[in-house]
Amino acid sequence: MRHLLVLLLLLWTMPRAWAQGLVEGSVSHPHGAGDALVDKVVLVPHARPAQVVGEVTTKRFRILHTAAATGAARELAGQIEAVRDGFGTILGRDWPGVTEVRLGVGRDEFDALALPGGKPPGWAVALAYPAHQIILLDALSLNAPDGQQTLRHELAHVALGQLARDWPRWFQEGVAQNVTGERFSLTHYSALFRAVTQERVFHFEDLSDDWPDLPADVEIAYAQSAAFVAHLGTRYGAHAMGQLVDGVRAGEPFETAFGKAFHTSLDVEEAGWRDGLAARYGWLPLTTSSALLWLTASVLCVAAYARRRRQKNLRLAEMAAQEAADEAALRLMLVAQQQAAEANATPLPAPADGAPPGEVYWTGAPPAPEPEHADSAPHAESPSGEFGMGPEGETPDVDGEDPRARTLKPTLH
Known part of the structure; x- marks a missing residue:
């Protein structure tokens, strides 16, 4: 099961x-x-x-x-x-x-x-x-x-x-993953990071014939096999890898062919590779690698762009709201002006004496007449300093002359 x-x-x-x-x-x-x-x-x-x-x-x-x-x-x-x-x-x-x-x-x-x-x-x-x-x-x-x-x-x-025949299991899987490019996946990196931080890196002699049972250990086995084969190819080149293939094809044990091709033993090469794992897959690379620097810069750029976009959207929303408020105020002002114009345009009532429509007559008092001579006053001044308003309101002359004896001038009403 x-x-x-x-x-x-x-x-x-x-x-x-x-x-x-x-x-x-x-x-x-x-x-x-x-x-x-x-x-x-x-x-x-x-x-x-x-x-x-x-x-x-x-x-x-x-x-x-x-x-x-x-x-x-x-x-x-x-x-x-x-x-x-x-x-x-x-x-x-x-x-x-x-x-x-x-x-x-x-x-x-x-x-x-x-x-x-x-x-x-x-x-x-x-x-x-x-x-x-x-x-x-x-x-x-x-x-x-x-x-x-x-x-x-x-x-x-x-x-x-x-x-050749009789290849170790780790070598077969490591070669296959390097050919396919699977070793560059994030899954492999995370598996090796977990193996290094938890000190669960396997010895390759334990991966020659058998494979781990637990899924997490299987991921580590695949990842470290791909990484070690890539290490051999990078350090020694295709020529040495070809010599390894020739030795195994000739019937030599894998460890013997390995020593002849790379001029070192599998155990020594593995030990040196394991010593460098912490520098490549531990906590330190995550804090000092240029890839992390570029990733951080990319994240910051994306965050800045998102913040700028959000601010722009808020500003556009504020401008739209202000524009809507201005339009509403303008409409209210236009309505008020229209109502005021309608109130001022109400027609006056028609005159009661039957005047033709369309003519307007002034019913108030007539304007004061202009004097005919600049040196004659329109009315005599009374002893109290008041002026008379016509024949009914005349007062005696200051010399005692009867005002009715004077020649009266017409008065305009």
């Missing part, structure tokens, strides 16, 4: 590629599982499957495909030679012969193209038979985001199976 649980968890975290390590009688094993290899099982390729309707050949590959995978086979033929050339930068050697790739579409065709007795599990989308130099692929997986990684991973198992 524990192995089944580990397998299910690995299917979630690891690539869904399955390499059958059929090197001279060894049985297949799922990629990433903790099961040991079973010997004395031999698969015999049979005639070309009936589902195959065509063949596309390149310099070092023969691609057999079904009718549904015709287009995918032609596209793969234009890429696969370049993929194989990339193996020389890591292994320093190319494997001999022509590799056969069987390409189908969908689960039914994928299962029908498998070798007798080597049916792939239901979760697999790729399968490698290293001893027979055959790769089985579902054409749909090539269009997936990790499609190229799946292809490269299976080619790595075929390459090692054809170049």
Whole structure:
């Protein structure tokens, strides 16, 4: 039950590629599982499957495909030679012969193209038979985001199976991950960081045949295998890696071939590599690395942009609100002016004496007349200093003359 649980968890975290390590009688094993290899099982390729309707050949590959995978086979033929050339930068050697790739579409065709007795599990989308130099692929997986990684991973198992036998498990998985570029993933870095900080780095002699059971330990095993193989390639180059391949192919034990190729023992090289892990995967790199500096700067730039964008949106909202308030005030003012204009435009009542409409008569007192002579006053001043208002209001003259004896001047009313 524990192995089944580990397998299910690995299917979630690891690539869904399955390499059958059929090197001279060894049985297949799922990629990433903790099961040991079973010997004395031999698969015999049979005639070309009936589902195959065509063949596309390149310099070092023969691609057999079904009718549904015709287009995918032609596209793969234009890429696969370049993929194989990339193996020389890591292994320093190319494997001999022509590799056969069987390409189908969908689960039914994928299962029908498998070798007798080597049916792939239901979760697999790729399968490698290293001893027979055959790769089985579902054409749909090539269009997936990790499609190229799946292809490269299976080619790595075929390459090692054809170049030599009895490779340590950690070396096989390390080479495969360096070929596919999986070692640059964040998952690998976090696994090595956890291994260093928790002091859970495995010794490679414990990863030669067996693989850990716990999923967390499996991640560490994959990550440190990829990192150590990358370390060997960077420090010693492809030439030394090629000498290692030649020694193992000649039948030498891996440790012996390792010492001849790199002029040091596996234990000494591993010890030096382990001593430098803390400087590359501990807390210190997280605080001093240029990558972290650029990451921090990027985060700050994004935060500043978000803050500036938020301030701009707030300012636009304030401006929109102010504009709406101004428009409302303007509308209220226009309404008030209109109401005032309507009130002032109310017509006066028509005159009572029946004057024609449209004519307005002034009903108040007439204006005071202008004097005919500048030296004559319109009214005589009374002894009290008041002026008379007409014949009825006349007062006696100051000389005693009767005012009625005077010639009266007309008065305008």
